[in-house]
Amino acid sequence: MKLSGKRLDEFLRAARPSKNFVLVYGPDQGLVHERAKDLAGKWVVNLKDPFAVSEFAADQLKSDLARLSDAATSLSLTGEDQVIWVRDGGDKITDIIKSVIEDPVKAWPIIVEGGELAPRSSLRKLFESHDKCAALACYADEGRGLERVITETLRSEGVTADREAITYLMEMLGGDRLVIRGELEKLALYAKGKEASTGVINGEDVLSCIGNSSMTSLDELVYAVGNGNQPGIDAALIKAFSDGLNAVAIIRAVQRHFHRLHIVKGQMEQGDSLDKAVSGLRPPIFFKWKDAFQRQANTWSLERINGALALSTECEAQCKTTGMPAEVLCNRALMRIAQGARKY
Numbered sequence: 072m073k074l075s076g077k078r079l080d081e082f083l084r085a086a087r088p089s090k091n092f093v094l095v096y097g098p099d100q101g102l103v104h105e106r107a108k109d110l111a112g113k114w115v116v117n118l119k120d121p122f123a124v125s126e127f128a129a130d131q132l133k134s135d136l137a138r139l140s141d142a143a144t145s146l147s148l149t150g151e152d153q154v155i156w157v158r159d160g161g162d163k164i165t166d167i168i169k170s171v172i173e174d175p176v177k178a179w180p181i182i183v184e185g186g187e188l189a190p191r192s193s194l195r196k197l198f199e200s201h202d203k204c205a206a207l208a209c210y211a212d213e214g215r216g217l218e219r220v221i222t223e224t225l226r227s228e229g230v231t232a233d234r235e236a237i238t239y240l241m242e243m244l245g246g247d248r249l250v251i252r253g254e255l256e257k258l259a260l261y262a263k264g265k266e267a268s269t270g271v272i273n274g275e276d277v278l279s280c281i282g283n284s285s286m287t288s289l290d291e292l293v294y295a296v297g298n299g300n301q302p303g304i305d306a307a308l309i310k311a312f313s314d315g316l317n318a319v320a321i322i323r324a325v326q327r328h329f330h331r332l333h334i335v336k337g338q339m340e341q342g343d344s345l346d347k348a349v350s351g352l353r354p355p356i357f358f359k360w361k362d363a364f365q366r367q368a369n370t371w372s373l374e375r376i377n378g379a380l381a382l383s384t385e386c387e388a389q390c391k392t393t394g395m396p397a398e399v400l401c402n403r404a405l406m407r408i409a410q411g412a413r414k415y
Contacts, residue, residue, distance in 0.1 A: 073199040073206050082205060087113055088180070090205035092172050094160065094198035096185030097209030098317050098397065101249030106207060107156065107184050114154045114180050122148050125179075129159045132167050143171050143178035153179045160185040165193040172203055189394030209248075210319060210391065217241055217251075224252055225272065228259035235274035238353070250315045254281045278357070288314045290360055292321065293328040296405050297367040299412025304405050318390050318397035325405065326383045331356075333376045335368045345369065367412070375411040382408050 072090065074082050082088065088110055095107045108118065115123040125142040132139050143155055157164070160183035171178050188195040198206035221240050225232055232240070244251045261280040262272045288311040295303030311321055331352055338348040345365055349356060356364050371379075386404035390397040 072202070072204060073208075075208065079207060082207070083109070085113075088205070090203060091178070091180040092168070092183075092198065092201070092204040093181070094183045094185055094194065094204065094206045095209060096160070096183075096188045096195065096206070098187045098319070099209045099248055100186070101251070102209040103184050105248055106209060107182050110182055111154050111156055114152050116151070123151060123153050124156055125153065126156045126158065129157060129161060129164050132157065132164050136167060139167055139181075140171050140174065140178075143181060144174070144176050145179075155179055155181040157181065157183045160194055161188070162193045165197055168194070169197055172197075172201060187397070191394060217244065220248070220251060221255065224255045225259060228256060230259045230262050230270045230272055232272040232277075233274070235353070236272045236277050239274050239277040257281065288316060289321070289324045290357070292405075293325050294360060294363050294367075296325055296409045297328065297332070297371070297412060298363065299409045301406060301409060304402075304409060308402060308405065312398060318401035319387055321401055322383050322387045322390065322404065325408065326380060326387075329371075329376050329379045329383070329408075332364075332368055332371055333373065333380070336371070336373050336376060339368070340373070370412065379408045379411055 082090075083106070093107075093110055095103050095110070097103055111118055111124065118124055127139065127142075139155065139157070145153070147153055155178075157168075160168075164183075168181070168183065171181065183194070183198075185192075185194060195206060198204040218237060218241060221232070221237055221244070240255075244254060258272060258277065258280045262270065262276055265276075288307065292304065292307035292311050295307050308321070334352065335345070335348040338351070339345060343351075345368060349361070349365060349368065382404055386400055389395065389400050393400070
């Protein structure tokens with residue numbers, strides 16, 4: 072069974088999963104691991120108990136075909152439930168997993184962590200089509216989902232953030248879930264350690280604490296695109312991927328950048344000065360990039376900005392539906408968008 076939307080939310084909220092065989096996969100490996108861990112915790116109390124949790128790497132199963140079946144049908148030494156946890160799942164273990172699922176002997180629950188499996192993946196097809204199974208896709212947090220992760224994580228650390236800080240964080244974050252949580256935990260410690268701390272994080276706190284790696288990677292990339300700097304795009308894209316950002320998060324950042332250019336350009340056509348239009352943006356343009364943003368607002372026409380937004384939207388849809396390498400699709404789209412900067 073393929074789960075998404077409301078059905079996925081209900082499955083994750085349930086006290087005990089309704090399916091005993093679950094594949095958790097997708098480009099956000101932090102979220103994949105987090106959900107697999109949460110699901111395993113619904114079956115067993117102590118995830119560190121070797122008698123309750125049997126963990127396998129996919130390569131271990133390929134070299135010993137009976138290993139998974141033996142573990143899945145073993146007797147509990149403590150009388151408590153057990154769970155099988157398989158890492159790095161891929162198509163090479165499809166037949167092994169299928170043999171356990173279809174064995175009439177009752178098996179312990181099995182959770183498989185997979186990577187970015189294409190729609191043609193035999194492992195993904197097995198879990199999506201079999202009535203004993205569930206398949207959960209994990210993509211980068213974005214929009215309201217990302218805002219919820221930010222606010223809930225900060226609240227769990229005993230701090231809150233004002234609207235400007237949350238907006239900045241949504242601009243900077245959006246890659247791997249574990250990276251997001253790590254950055255937010257660091258931000259919470261920073262906020263608590265400030266003199267006269269109020270427990271409320273503001274935009275300045277965000278820029279001071281985590282306005283480095285993720286923000287710098289994205290800013291360098293989106294401004295290289297807006298400047299039509301093809302070599303700069305290549306270099307910034309490599310850095311962004313190495314910083315843990317994924318293709319959809321990058322495309323979303325480019326969309327936000329051109330949306331802000333669209334707002335400014337529209338206000339200028341209604342009679343506002345460039346300075347006034349740019350100064351009205353919230354969150355404000357980071358001072359380091361203000362001159363570059365204003366140059367782009369002068370050189371990009373509304374027609375070409377609309378074209379850039381259309382290309383980025385198309386790329387995001389392709390990343391989520393075609394099964395093609397998202398990094399390749401992202402690179403290609405950014406190069407096409409950047410060509411618009413040269414048409415003036």
